Amino acid sequence: MSSSQPIAVFDSGLGGLTVVKALQKNLPNESIIYFGDTARVPYGNKSQNLIQEYGKEITEFLIKKGAKAVIVACNTASALALPLLKNIFDIPIIGVISPGAEMAYSVTRSKKIGIIGTLATIQSKAYEMALQNLDNTIQTKAKACPLFVPLVEEGWLIGEVPAQIAETYLSELIDNGIDTLILGCTHYPLLIPVLEKVVGNRIRIVDSAETTAKYTADLLKNLNLLTDNTTDGGLENYVTDLPVRFKQVARRFLGREIDHVSPVHLG
Amino acid sequence: MSSSQPIAVFDSGLGGLTVVKALQKNLPNESIIYFGDTARVPYGNKSQNLIQEYGKEITEFLIKKGAKAVIVACNTASALALPLLKNIFDIPIIGVISPGAEMAYSVTRSKKIGIIGTLATIQSKAYEMALQNLDNTIQTKAKACPLFVPLVEEGWLIGEVPAQIAETYLSELIDNGIDTLILGCTHYPLLIPVLEKVVGNRIRIVDSAETTAKYTADLLKNLNLLTDNTTDGGLENYVTDLPVRFKQVARRFLGREIDHVSPVHLG
Numbered sequence: 001m002s003s004s005q006p007i008a009v010f011d012s013g014l015g016g017l018t019v020v021k022a023l024q025k026n027l028p029n030e031s032i033i034y035f036g037d038t039a040r041v042p043y044g045n046k047s048q049n050l051i052q053e054y055g056k057e058i059t060e061f062l063i064k065k066g067a068k069a070v071i072v073a074c075n076t077a078s079a080l081a082l083p084l085l086k087n088i089f090d091i092p093i094i095g096v097i098s099p100g101a102e103m104a105y106s107v108t109r110s111k112k113i114g115i116i117g118t119l120a121t122i123q124s125k126a127y128e129m130a131l132q133n134l135d136n137t138i139q140t141k142a143k144a145c146p147l148f149v150p151l152v153e154e155g156w157l158i159g160e161v162p163a164q165i166a167e168t169y170l171s172e173l174i175d176n177g178i179d180t181l182i183l184g185c186t187h188y189p190l191l192i193p194v195l196e197k198v199v200g201n202r203i204r205i206v207d208s209a210e211t212t213a214k215y216t217a218d219l220l221k222n223l224n225l226l227t228d229n230t231t232d233g234g235l236e237n238y239v240t241d242l243p244v245r246f247k248q249v250a251r252r253f254l255g256r257e258i259d260h261v262s263p264v265h266l267g
Numbered sequence: 268m269s270s271s272q273p274i275a276v277f278d279s280g281l282g283g284l285t286v287v288k289a290l291q292k293n294l295p296n297e298s299i300i301y302f303g304d305t306a307r308v309p310y311g312n313k314s315q316n317l318i319q320e321y322g323k324e325i326t327e328f329l330i331k332k333g334a335k336a337v338i339v340a341c342n343t344a345s346a347l348a349l350p351l352l353k354n355i356f357d358i359p360i361i362g363v364i365s366p367g368a369e370m371a372y373s374v375t376r377s378k379k380i381g382i383i384g385t386l387a388t389i390q391s392k393a394y395e396m397a398l399q400n401l402d403n404t405i406q407t408k409a410k411a412c413p414l415f416v417p418l419v420e421e422g423w424l425i426g427e428v429p430a431q432i433a434e435t436y437l438s439e440l441i442d443n444g445i446d447t448l449i450l451g452c453t454h455y456p457l458l459i460p461v462l463e464k465v466v467g468n469r470i471r472i473v474d475s476a477e478t479t480a481k482y483t484a485d486l487l488k489n490l491n492l493l494t495d496n497t498t499d500g501g502l503e504n505y506v507t508d509l510p511v512r513f514k515q516v517a518r519r520f521l522g523r524e525i526d527h528v529s530p531v532h533l534g
Contacts, residue, residue, distance in 0.1 A: 039317055040307060045420070047509040050306055150417040153312070161435060164428050242314040267534045 001068050001091065003225045006031035006236070007216065008067035010058050013041035014246065015149075015186030016073030017253035019096070020235065022213035023071075027226070031233040033065055039240035040267075042149055043076040044118025044185070051120070055081035057266045059089055061238075068225055069094060071216060075184045075208070076118050079126035092219060099215040100182050100208030101130035105138070107204050108180040114173035114203075115142040117184030118149065127184055141176045145169045145185075152187040155252065158194060166191070166198045174199060182206045190252070237261040268335050268358065270492045273298035273503070274483065275334035277325050280308035281513065282416075282453030283340030284520035286363070287502065289480035290338075294493070298500040300332055306507035307534075309416055310343040311385025311452075318387070322348035324533045326356055328505075335492055336361060338483060342451045342475070343385050346393035359486060366482040367449050367475030368397035372405070374471050375447040381440035381470075382409040384451030385416065394451055408443045412436045412452075419454040422519065425461060433458070433465040441466060449473045457519070504528040 007023065007030050009016050020034050035058055037043075043051050055077050062070050069092040072078045072085065078095035085093045104113050115127045122144040131138045147165050156162055173181065181203050183189060189207045196205065220226045227233065235258065239246045243261035250258050274290065274297050276283050287301050302325055304310075310318050322344050329337050336359040339345045339352065345362035352360045371380050382394045389411040398405045414432050423429055440448065448470050450456060456474045463472065487493045494500065502525060506513045510528035517525050 039313065041312075045308075045512070046306065047512075050508055146421050147414065147417050147423070150414050154413050156414070161428070161431050164431060168428060241317055245312070245314075 001225065003068070003227050004229065005066045005068035006033045007069050007071065007220070008033040008035065008062040008065070009071045009073050010035040010037070010062065011074040011186055012037050012043040012076065014038070014249050014253055017250055018186050018189050018207070018209040019071060019073040019212055021254055022209045023216065024235070026213045026217050027233070029229045029231065029233050030227050032235045033062060033067060034235060034237045035062060036237070036239045036246060038246055042118070043074060044120050044146065044149065046120065048080045051077055052081045052084050055085050056088065059085055059093070061264065061266065063089065063091065067091065069216065069220060071212060072096065073186050073209075073212070075186065076120045079121045079124035092223065094212065094216055094219065096186070096208040096212045097126045097130050099211040100184065100206060101127055101134060103208070103211040104180045104182045104206045105131060105134045107206065108138070110177060110179040111135070111137060112139045112141070112176065112178045114176070114178035114181040115140060115184050116145045116169065116181065116188065119144040119146055121184050127182055141173050141178060143169055143173055148191060149185065149187045152190045153249065157190055162191060162194045163198060166194055170195070170198055174203070178203060180204050180206060183208065235260065238264045240264055240266055268492065270335070270494050271496065272333045272335035273300045274336050274338065275300040275302065275329040275332070276338045276340050277302040277304070277329065278340040278453055279304050279310040279343065281305070281516050281520055284517055285453050285456050285474070285476035286338060286340040286479055288521055289476045290483065291502070293480045293484050294500070296496045296498065296500050297494050298496070299502045300329060300334060301502060301504045302329060303504070303506045303513060305513060309385070310341060311387050311413065311416065313387065315347045318344055319348045319351050322352050323355065326352055326360070328531065328533065330356065330358065334358065336483065336487060338479060339363065340453050340479070342453065343387045346388045346391035359490065361479065361483055361486065363453070363475040363479045364393045364397050366478040367451065367473060368394055368401060370475070370478040371447045371449045371473045372398060372401045374473065375405070377444060377446040378402070378404060379406045379408070379443060379445045381443070381445035381448040382407060382451050383412045383415075383436065383448065383455065384409070386411040386413055388451050394449055408440050408445060410436055410440055415458060416452065416454045419457045420516065424457055429458060429461045430465060433461055437465055441470070445470060447471050447473060450475065502527065505531045507531055507533055
């Protein structure tokens with residue numbers, strides 16, 4: 001393993017670009033490979049079997065492309081496939097659940113933490129288990145929000161409709177007295193303005209993209225795997241459906257244009 | 268080809284069960300095979316290449332299972348893959364676009380027809396072309412409604428949120444003076460109560476499931492392919508993800524339990 005190899009990030013679709021953005025901020029000299037499984041997105045309503053199979057295929061592909069570490073940016077894949085991937089592969093495999101749980105634990109005062117995510121992520125209870133491992137006196141309240149991903153992909157980020165959907169999903173969590181809300185899906189950070197209005201300023205919103213990037217930086221430093229490169233590391237993108245739409249939506253996530261997008265056939 | 272062979276219906280997911288329901292009503296003695304591509308659902312945001320590839324794989328599978336005719340219940344697949352499938356395969360391949368367009372043409376008086384569907388269906392302009400072929404004085408107004416499918420899968424069929432989403436999507440069509448609205452997606456019939464409230468009783472809603480079933484009955488009769496069987500024909504289901512969720516949601520579509528669901532691996 002050489003420190004000059006790239007860090008790979010994969011997600012079911014485009015949401016993982018929020019992790020790429022955070023990585024680029026924290027580790028600007030690292031080369032990054034992004035893999036978006038756009039032909040098979042979304043993972044959130046699919047079975048554990050299928051998500052594990054997809055995770056294996058993609059991780060194998062990324063290791064062939066030279067990845068020194070793989071970040072499973074997709075919360076659903078982190079929740080359902082991470083233990084398996086860690087078992088199978090030798091390189092560091094980093095999920096988004098633990099960093100998100102640790103961040104939430106560090107900011108909560110009431111020890112009442114809300115979790116929102118896809119159906120599969122919520123059903124897996126992965127965040128609850130991660131939080132319980134940190135402190136078994138933590139109380140959690142989780143809610144699947146299947147309409148948030150299509151809202152973000154539709155670009156419907158402000159106004160009455162997303163506000164009403166968010167109120168419907170979140171009212172139970174708010175009534176439960178949470179003081180911290182984990183965004184358990186990489187799409188959700190784009191809804192932060194509307195979520196902040198709904199939960200008010202008493203509830204702190206935790207976005208795992210930023211904490212995962214920091215966790216990755218620490219881990220690679222400890223393993224002596226940070227690059228010596230001193231210039232912009234660059235970003236290579238691979239997608240399983242056509243690159244055109246990826247480029248369009250990716251701009252919304254990264255806030256800048258992307259050039260290198262290659263189609264890949266898996267499965 | 269024997270008339271005792273089954274009719275096959277395929278869809279990206281579960282929506283095509285609205286066509287199965289209509290077939291069972293019109294042709295109760297026919298054996299039906301349903302194929303739901305639940306591992307790769309939804310098709311609506313994917314590329315034509317990919318949807319054509321999926322359509323070929325699935326049609327090959329259904330022909331191996333003995334299908335005497337294949338109904339492409341998915342509007343997106345009908346819009347993007349039907350001409351290709353008709354070219355490749357020898358058995359009758361029936362889409363939902365033409366029957367839907369013909370029904371809309373038969374009910375419109377103002378000749379102003381609205382069309383709603385997934386992004387891919389709307390971008391394909393398949394309904395516009397089918398309507399223009401019938402009568403080039405027809406005016407159409409189309410709108411992609413990407414949030415309707417997740418709303419239906421979430422079971423969020425009544426109340427303020429679906430009404431607001433429907434109003435946002437449909438206001439432009441209503442303002443255009445349409446008197447007929449084609450539901451260009453097999454999920455949408457479940458939203459008919461909320462859609463009727465939004466469009467009012469001046470606008471007639473056309474659901475292609477029912478017309479496709481009637482079109483299929485006529486076609487098979489003309490080809491001498493209607494079954495001689497006089498008992499309930501039965502329903503076999505194949506899905507590409509785990510059958511458990513399929514059974515749960517299928518009940519919502521068919522209004523009864525289903526027994527025979529087998530997992531299939533394609534791709």
